[in-house]
Amino acid sequence: MASYTKLITFLERDDNQRFLLVAHERPDGDTVSATLAMARSLKLLGKKITVASSQGVPEVFKYLPDWRDAKDDFLIGDFDAIILIDNGDLKRTGYSDRIIKARDRGIPIINIDHHPKNDIWKYANINVVDETASSTCEIIFGLFRKMNIDLETDIATMLLTGIYTDTGGFQHANVSAKTFSAAAELMSHGAKLKNISTNISNHKSLSMLKLWGIALDRIVKLDDIKLVYSIITCADIESVGASDQDLAGVVNLISTIPDDVATLLLYETPDGKIKGSLRTESAKVDVARIASLFGGGGHKRAAGFVIEGKLEKTNGGWKIV
Numbered sequence: 001m002a003s004y005t006k007l008i009t010f011l012e013r014d015d016n017q018r019f020l021l022v023a024h025e026r027p028d029g030d031t032v033s034a035t036l037a038m039a040r041s042l043k044l045l046g047k048k049i050t051v052a053s054s055q056g057v058p059e060v061f062k063y064l065p066d067w068r069d070a071k072d073d074f075l076i077g078d079f080d081a082i083i084l085i086d087n088g089d090l091k092r093t094g095y096s097d098r099i100i101k102a103r104d105r106g107i108p109i110i111n112i113d114h115h116p117k118n119d120i121w122k123y124a125n126i127n128v129v130d131e132t133a134s135s136t137c138e139i140i141f142g143l144f145r146k147m148n149i150d151l152e153t154d155i156a157t158m159l160l161t162g163i164y165t166d167t168g169g170f171q172h173a174n175v176s177a178k179t180f181s182a183a184a185e186l187m188s189h190g191a192k193l194k195n196i197s198t199n200i201s202n203h204k205s206l207s208m209l210k211l212w213g214i215a216l217d218r219i220v221k222l223d224d225i226k227l228v229y230s231i232i233t234c235a236d237i238e239s240v241g242a243s244d245q246d247l248a249g250v251v252n253l254i255s256t257i258p259d260d261v262a263t264l265l266l267y268e269t270p271d272g273k274i275k276g277s278l279r280t281e282s283a284k285v286d287v288a289r290i291a292s293l294f295g296g297g298g299h300k301r302a303a304g305f306v307i308e309g310k311l312e313k314t315n316g317g318w319k320i321v
């Protein structure tokens with residue numbers, strides 16, 4: 001149960017002034033936008049805000065107002081609370097140790113999220129979690145309505161960005177009537193949908209498209225286990241002058257193959273790991289369960305994991321070494 005009242009009382013208390021807001025690793029549009037929107041609105045209430053994103057802000061989101069406020073480091077100082085936004089699990093904050101330390105020192109932890117119940121619940125004093133929400137931005141929209149926060153144009157654009165990205169432009173099964181009424185209200189407050197869709201959906205660099213070309217060319221369909229997969233190595237990314245951030249979206253494109261299947265994109269990261277990104281369009285498949293077999297997690301239709309290793313080409317396919 002989401003404890004909105006508890007959160008609102010906590011945020012509005014005069015003796016709670018300094019907040020650290022934390023976005024998750026491999027930041028997506030939802031975590032970045034929700035965090036920046038929360039920062040902007042808490043500042044309107046006169047609070048002192050620090051925004052942390054362990055891996056910065058991806059290029060594609062640099063049209064968002066205030067993105068420069070997100071820093072990739074912070075001093076664990078005198079915060080009155082730490083707010084984890086859209087994090088999914090503690091490891092994904094990128095700052096697990098520091099957050100546990102802060103918790104041990106008695107700094108309250110607040111969890112605002114739409115991911116299924118996870119280890120953050122153990123540490124958090126207040127959980128505002130709604131798994132039925134399309135995005136954390138949709139939850140924060142509801143929170144701002146309850147707090148009567150002025151939805152200025154920038155805040156509206158931020159929140160609509162998170163809704164847009166987490167729903168794949170209003171296409172995924174997580175879109176509800178509530179999602180559309182939130183979006184409609186955000187539009188009426190001046191949210192710049194055209195700007196969002198241009199930046200998110202229609203800005204693909206040459207190197208990005210070449211990288212997608214490699215991934216598409218390598219698609220393999222395993223009929224017996226109903227899995228479609230593809231592979232990208234660090235060498236591939238280098239060969240076209242791209243970065244692993246350019247892979248965002250390719251797994252969604254691959255999962256447009258119509259069938260009751262799961263889609264997996266395996267790709268190497270520069271720090272010697274392999275990331276797996278899973279999608280399905282099928283209601284019968286739960287990719288979060290597949291991801292959990294490899295120590296990962298996520299949602300029923302979109303999930304991921306990280307394992308140690310490298311990808312090596314063999315005669316007939318690929319192996320993990």
Ligand SMILES: [Mn+2]
Pocket residue numbers: 030031086114135136166
């Ligand atoms: Mn999200």
